[in-house]
Amino acid sequence: MGCHIHQHRWQKLKMLILRRRVREFCSGLFSDGKAALVTLAAVGSFISGLVALIPGVAV
Numbered sequence: 001m002g003c004h005i006h007q008h009r010w011q012k013l014k015m016l017i018l019r020r021r022v023r024e025f026c027s028g029l030f031s032d033g034k035a036a037l038v039t040l041a042a043v044g045s046f047i048s049g050l051v052a053l054i055p056g057v058a059v
Helices: 008-027 033-053
Strands: none
Touching: 008 033
16 A cells, blocks of 8 residues: 555555455355356356347347
């Protein structure tokens, strides 16, 4: 946090907190093989649903 501009310091602090939250969230999703498989299946289902909902996405 070496920036002299006060706003930039807060932006860096917010990004640090956000990165930790994302890391904690993703560590639970990919903790073992079974969780990783379920996560990938959910992402695939979500993408499939979007393609079915919006036909122009599949181009």
